[in-house]
Amino acid sequence: MIDLRLLREDPDRVRASQRARGEDVALVDSLLSADERRRSSGVRFDELRNEQKGLGKLIGKATGDEKAELLQRASRLAADVKAADAEREAADAETQELLLKLGNLVHPEVPVGGEEDFVTLETHGTHRDFAAEGFEPRDHLELGQLLGAIDVERGAKVSGSRFYFLTGVGALLELALVNAAIAQATAAGFIPMLTPALVRPQSMAGTGFLGQAAQDVYHLDKDDLYLVGTSEVPLAAYHMDEIIEAERLPLRYAGFSPCFRREAGSHGKDTRGIFRVHQFDKVEMFSYVLPEDAQAEHQRLLEWEKQWLTSLELPFRVIDVASADLGASAARKFDCEAWIPTQGKYRELTSTSDCTEFQSRRLSIRVREDKKVRPLATLNGTLCAVPRTIVAILENHQQADGSVRVPEVLRPYLGGREVLEPVTR
Template sequence: MIDLALLRDNPEIVRRSQVARGNAASTVDDALEADRSRRAALAAFEELRAEQNVFGKQVAKAPKEEKAALVAQAKDLSERVKLAQQAANDAADAASLALARIENVVIDGVPAGGEADFVELRRVGEVPAFDFEPRDHLELGELLGAIDMERGAKVSGARFYFLRGIGARLEIALMNLALDKALQNDFVPLITPTLVRPEIMQGTGFLGEHADEVYHLDNDDLYLVGTSEVALAGYHKDEIVDLTAGALRYAGWSTCYRREAGSHGKDTRGIIRVHQFNKLEMFVYTNAEDAEAEHLRLVALQEEMLTSLGLAYRVIDVAAGDLGSSAARKYDIEAWVPTQGAFRELTSTSNCTTFQARRLDVRHRPASDEGAAKTQHVATLNGTLATTRWIVALLETHQQADGSVRVPEVLRPYLGGLDVIRPLGWTPASTDAQEA
């Protein structure tokens, strides 16, 4: 939720942000008018209610012969109070709708424009070159007995899959590598719920323009999460957290679900864009002043992971029009996928400033020489540390001519020392056989 003080005192800042995101400037004027109407309706209701309280005391003290007339006046006043209360409620609902169209204010320096208007900050690593025709990740996955899309579709439908054998082991190894990285950097691991209440999903900003990508269980009125960010953001809902010892950092491991609405025909081959996957998500609660530094820290951890896995990647500063409603700035890291000849997103890291915390009412009490300082909303940040999609870049980057795949050294301890994943049926005498 937007900071109302900022909206009222500096509407031009909010207006510029809305325009940069591709939204109409009029959304700000509408929100301001709705806010004024809400406050006026509330003031009118409270004035009438105060009058009613005073009048009620007069009725109680009035002589018996005057009470009948006074009671009639009290009934009339009571009806006016009810109408004023309804008007205040309606104005509050209208203000909530208007304010919901105001997205988080983008941080200065975020590129303007849409999906194609990102700014590339840096490239790291050497794009792999092959002296053979490289196979894509699905062909490799089938050779290795690692990915089974056909049976995934048979069991669950399109864009579902089985990771089997070395494929399952590879994902678990990747997630455990990420978990160790998180533990080394003071993150508390959590295995999070994957079903959440509407107010949690709404609070994180996922029920806006992307609501059609979220699975909803109508009978239970619960949502399946598309990222453990949702549950992690709700973890401290309605709490005053203690930040005196520093930021609260969590690493949430969960299965994630996305309908991928509107993506028909895109990345339908393999496991790039699927309905279910696993992810380890970093989530941080900190004070607003430290949020931008914390954002860069999360990006650095992601880069350490990708570098250790031998992946070539680039870091981009996402344009305002491509940000989610809660993000004030987002950095994506895209790894090189050889058979596509392109960089593809593996991680996103967002600074949501105090936007989510205002909706979920997560606050902290700053240190003060005067004792109990007034509480302030925290800033929240999130970023991916590992997910199923990384297997795509790993298989394609480290493949060899015979269909085998070299295991990055950092992953070998998590795979029992395995250094090469070989096609099924492979023998030393047959380089085009297959085994893992």
């Protein structure tokens, strides 16, 4: 959530942010009104409580008719205090409810617009000319079937659409990717973490995934637990309700977890293969830093993602995501999109977001520095979303006979294997 003090001091900035996100601008005025009622009712309650305490002292000294009159007055005052307390609590609840609906403030350099209004910042690598090499590229599903690596038919039989099995070298390729990604993150100073896949509502809400993203979240009604769509959620909630000493920052974690997404609203999109699925594994970077260090940390996360994709020898571009496509928690987001030959376009593989103080305020995570306590900043960055990375590797490193060359960085994790060969079933 944002700082209410900032809202009161510069509401136009918050309105502009809401407008850029394509969200309800009227929410700002509703929140200002609720906050004013919260503060005025708090003042009224404090005044009545002070009067009540003073009256209690007078009653203790009074006698006879004077005491009887004071007792009657105290009875009326008690009712007023109770009403004021109820009004204060109602105003506070309304303020918090509205505040949780408000997205993070959009960074001023973010391009304004929707999904297609991003700005390309960098392009890396070159696209292969398959025509010059004398063959038509196969898509990742055909390659996966040739290699005995992907089985979507049995995935659908067992679990439904958008589920799959990784088999044989497909399973080995996932393990190689995860181990290589964790090795890179560990070398960069991240603490490796295996995180819970189920979290409580306060963890999911605190990271901002029960607002506009709620339709993509799986909920277990009986247990009131949520399946995470990213290990960002448990990593953000890891220090919930804690005060962290400034000398411990930055804190960097690399979480590995299964991820679950309904993919609501994606009907008809990427229905072939494993690009857009309901369950996948992912390695996620997460940082806790001082707020003034957040933008520099954002660039570091992006550099680690670029380093990873370069090590996989994939052509990719970096985009500055437009305001309406940010997600509630992010003030700014960079995506790295790999070239997918059979689609003839770039598709998102990794993403990194600067969430400033938005999540830490909701999760009550603070930093102590020079005896002062204040919210810190949180950032996240996908290092390896496994299925999409497999898609990019298979398509970009395929050979005419259906085999796939293994990037050098993965070979130590595949027993030195340089090529994935087609299998006969």
